[in-house]
Amino acid sequence: xxxxxxxxxxxxxxxxxxxxxxxxxxxxxxxxxxxxxxxxxxxxxxxxxxxxxxxxxxxxxxxxxxxxxxxxxxxxxxxxxxxxxxxxxxxxxxxxxxxxxxxxxxxxxxxxxxxxxxxxx
Numbered sequence: 001x002x003x004x005x006x007x008x009x010x011x012x013x014x015x016x017x018x019x020x021x022x023x024x025x026x027x028x029x030x031x032x033x034x035x036x037x038x039x040x041x042x043x044x045x046x047x048x049x050x051x052x053x054x055x056x057x058x059x060x061x062x063x064x065x066x067x068x069x070x071x072x073x074x075x076x077x078x079x080x081x082x083x084x085x086x087x088x089x090x091x092x093x094x095x096x097x098x099x100x101x102x103x104x105x106x107x108x109x110x111x112x113x114x115x116x117x118x119x120x121x
Contacts, residue, residue, distance in 0.1 A: 006061045007061065016029055062110070071091070
């Protein structure tokens with residue numbers, strides 16, 4: 001199976017994970033335990049582990065979100081999921097876009113990234 005581009009939009013309540021291909025995308029949701037993990041360290045670790053596992057087969061990942069959860073996820077990945085570290089190619093602050101807006105943003109982001117590396121003209 002070829003690695004795919006992935007994006008995760010995350011806050012302290014839910015993570016929306018998108019596996020994105022040229023013509024289609026799949027979305028899955030991971031809900032935080034107790035509906036919010038901001039103050040519960042154990043619940044946060046459990047939540048970020050599940051999100052990281054859902055991203056494990058991606059080739060490249062962009063992490064999106066409105067607040068600090070996206071950075072907490074990246075710190076968690078650096079501490080616990082070393083194989084994902086080099087796959088995260090961007091972290092961007094975005095508010096609460098629709099799923100279609102997230103997919104459009106991510107496709108454009110990866111296209112620009114590929115152009116920067118000379119993979120697309």
